[in-house]
Amino acid sequence: xxxxxxxxxxxxxxxxxxxxxxxxxxxxxxxxxxxxxxxxxxxxxxxxxxxxxxxxxxxxxxxxxxxxxxxxxxxxxxxxxxxxxxxxxxxxxxxxxxxxxxxxxxxxxxxxxxxxxxxxxxxxxxxxxxxxxxxxxxxxxxxxxxxxxxxxxxxxxxxxxxxxxxxxxxxxxxxxxxxxxxxxxxxxxxxxxxxxxxxxxxxxxxxxxxxxxxxxxxxxxxxxxxxxxxxxxxxxxxxxxxxxxxxxxxxxxxxxxxxxxxxxxxxxxxxxxxxxxxxxxxxxxxxxxxxxxxxxxxxxxxxxxxxxxxxxxxxxxxxxxxxxxxxxx
Amino acid sequence: xxxxxxxxxxxxxxxxxxxxxxxxxxxxxxxxxxxxxxxxxxxxxxxxxxxxxxxxxxxxxxxxxxxxxxxxxxxxxxxxxxxxxxxxxxxxxxxxxxxxxxxxxxxxxxxxxxxxxxxxxxxxxxxxxxxxxxxxxxxxxxxxxxxxxxxxxxxxxxxxxxxxxxxxxxxxxxxxxxxxxxxxxxxxxxxxxxxxxxxxxxxxxxxxxxxxxxxxxxxxxxxxxxxxxxxxxxxxxxxxxxxxxxxxxxxxxxxxxxxxxxxxxxxxxxxxxxxxxxxxxxxxxxxxxxxxxxxxxxxxxxxxxxxxxxxxxxxxxxxxxxxxxxx
Numbered sequence: 001x002x003x004x005x006x007x008x009x010x011x012x013x014x015x016x017x018x019x020x021x022x023x024x025x026x027x028x029x030x031x032x033x034x035x036x037x038x039x040x041x042x043x044x045x046x047x048x049x050x051x052x053x054x055x056x057x058x059x060x061x062x063x064x065x066x067x068x069x070x071x072x073x074x075x076x077x078x079x080x081x082x083x084x085x086x087x088x089x090x091x092x093x094x095x096x097x098x099x100x101x102x103x104x105x106x107x108x109x110x111x112x113x114x115x116x117x118x119x120x121x122x123x124x125x126x127x128x129x130x131x132x133x134x135x136x137x138x139x140x141x142x143x144x145x146x147x148x149x150x151x152x153x154x155x156x157x158x159x160x161x162x163x164x165x166x167x168x169x170x171x172x173x174x175x176x177x178x179x180x181x182x183x184x185x186x187x188x189x190x191x192x193x194x195x196x197x198x199x200x201x202x203x204x205x206x207x208x209x210x211x212x213x214x215x216x217x218x219x220x221x222x223x224x225x226x227x228x229x230x231x232x233x234x235x236x237x238x239x240x241x242x243x244x245x246x247x248x249x250x251x252x253x254x255x256x257x258x259x260x261x262x263x264x265x266x267x268x269x270x271x272x273x274x275x276x277x278x279x280x281x282x283x284x285x286x287x288x289x290x291x292x293x294x295x296x297x298x299x300x301x302x303x304x305x306x307x308x309x310x311x312x313x314x315x316x317x318x319x320x321x322x323x324x325x326x327x328x329x
Numbered sequence: 330x331x332x333x334x335x336x337x338x339x340x341x342x343x344x345x346x347x348x349x350x351x352x353x354x355x356x357x358x359x360x361x362x363x364x365x366x367x368x369x370x371x372x373x374x375x376x377x378x379x380x381x382x383x384x385x386x387x388x389x390x391x392x393x394x395x396x397x398x399x400x401x402x403x404x405x406x407x408x409x410x411x412x413x414x415x416x417x418x419x420x421x422x423x424x425x426x427x428x429x430x431x432x433x434x435x436x437x438x439x440x441x442x443x444x445x446x447x448x449x450x451x452x453x454x455x456x457x458x459x460x461x462x463x464x465x466x467x468x469x470x471x472x473x474x475x476x477x478x479x480x481x482x483x484x485x486x487x488x489x490x491x492x493x494x495x496x497x498x499x500x501x502x503x504x505x506x507x508x509x510x511x512x513x514x515x516x517x518x519x520x521x522x523x524x525x526x527x528x529x530x531x532x533x534x535x536x537x538x539x540x541x542x543x544x545x546x547x548x549x550x551x552x553x554x555x556x557x558x559x560x561x562x563x564x565x566x567x568x569x570x571x572x573x574x575x576x577x578x579x580x581x582x583x584x585x586x587x588x589x590x591x592x593x594x595x596x597x598x599x600x601x602x603x604x605x606x607x608x609x610x611x612x613x614x615x616x617x618x619x620x621x622x623x624x625x626x627x628x629x630x631x632x633x634x635x636x637x638x639x640x641x642x643x644x645x646x647x648x649x650x651x652x653x654x655x656x
Contacts, residue, residue: 305477
């Protein structure tokens with residue numbers, strides 16, 4: 001009987017058996033089914049992923065597929081390109097053709113390779129900034145909201161000022177002074193984007209703190225760390241995830257903007273850098289070169305940003321229709 | 330409420346102070362000092378072009394050996410008297426360089442603010458009036474997708490379509506070079522002709538915010554009792570929408586407009602670079618390329634201060650428009 005159910009992947013009953021197993025009640029009998037339980041767990045993981053995917057609207061699905069394509073492009077860049085991005089492999093400004101799929105730039109470097117390797121740059125910066133700022137800021141916000149008092153007050157003042165600072169002009173100035181490098185760009189972007197997740201995590205924590213189950217847990221002697229980790233963090237997490245997508249698209253825009261101004265890392269070819277090189281070329285607008293030099297990075301950037309926007313909008317809707325997270329930049 | 334206003338002004342001054350502090354400390358955090366030049370051949374190798382005594386003399390002359398807080402006070406004092414230092418590239422005071430370019434930026438930012446506010450309100454009203462119909466849905470989806478494209482990429486697209494491909498608009502600049510105008514009307518036309526694409530880019534980037542805000546506020550407002558009263562009185566649909574609904578829905582739009590100028594001042598740097606428009610954004614780009622530090626700092630200060638002033642103005646105007654705010 002149990003075996004049948006396990007084979008059909010009924011995760012609920014299986015987890016019940018596992019719980020019994022942990023308690024050592026049916027350890028002998030359940031062990032024989034452990035192989036099934038692993039398979040069932042994998043199956044249930046897949047089905048939850050599939051279920052989550054099906055909850056997205058058409059736009060959201062397009063967004064997810066688009067992002068997956070770009071991620072695959074970035075990961076398998078060496079496989080799907082024929083030339084290294086920084087090497088001169090052809091004549092300068094070759095039109096798209098069989099040798100170079102998207103043509104070459106003024107130095108004779110392959111543009112398709114630059115696009116693929118540039119995806120790595122945009123994604124790395126977007127993800128690094130979003131996760132550091134999202135979780136770092138979120139953790140600060142949760143802590144401040146939980147502890148309250150002067151720490152909370154102080155953090156709120158810092159958040160107020162950070163959010164009032166004109167971020168993009170400051171970004172330009174700071175990166176002009178610190179010098180162009182990927183780490184500096186990430187560092188500066190984190191500095192300007194942690195405030196929002198911190199603020200929202202704080203307000204969520206303040207609301208959650210008053211809930212009866214948390215008060216009950218505390219009265220049973222739960223330590224602050226346990227409370228924050230087991231009860232508050234999982235509740236704040238979905239909101240943080242939506243914010244993280246927002247921050248990553250913001251970071252990608254900011255990196256492209258900085259690179260477009262000539263403040264990116266000169267040794268790496270990001271999409272913004274390509275735009276900078278192309279628009280910096282003297283007669284780009286009087287020649288047909290812009291068609292294969294300027295358009296691909298422009299198109300890719302817009303595509304990536306639209307995909308991210310679709311996903312974040314959909315996630316907002318799925319998580320809580322009443323919850324309104326203002327998009328801000 | 331009074332306490333709230335005080336904290337608002339306190340926050341603004343604190344923000345200004347932080348910007349000033351960043352501006353002041355950034356160059357001082359850099360390795361080296363203005364009197365030693367680094368060689369480009371090898372990183373870290375310094376060539377001292379003066380003797381040690383000369384160097385110390387100049388450091389003393391410029392007050393760089395005094396304690397930091399004294400230097401900071403001197404810096405603030407200079408700022409108060411409008412002294413922003415000298416531009417390395419232009420060889421003239423930074424304030425003069427900024428004054429030369431600021432009017433162009435003001436032109437496109439103000440133009441874009443006006444255009445995006447008006448068209449956003451009109452479109453938002455249309456959308457709210459046709460709510461639950463297909464046209465509203467299409468408009469909304471389009472607008473939302475549009476809002477995700479950052480202004481400089483939008484500008485590049487517009488430039489490629491209208492200037493490069495169709496050749497309708499100029500590629501760069503704010504006026505036709507070496508033009509002999511027959512009268513002020515022709516000159517004004519030329520300026521508008523050049524400003525058109527940058528203004529459209531900036532307003533398109535801001536349009537969605539105003540549109541969504543107007544639409545959503547209108548939809549909330551139209552469920553209120555006084556709208557039903559107005560309809561029951563026998564007022565025409567048009568009067569109800571314009572006199573009763575729109576008037577009350579415009580309040581948040583005013584606030585939004587103020588913040589919009591702030592966001593635009595940030596985005597204008599990139600948009601001006603795209604169109605090679607000679608405002609302060611373009612100047613900032615060339616200053617960054619040429620590592621003209623005093624100019625970079627001056628421009629940052631001007632942008633930051635104008636954003637803060639806008640926020641302050643919004644606060645004042647809002648109080649005037651909505652008497653409930655100030656008790």
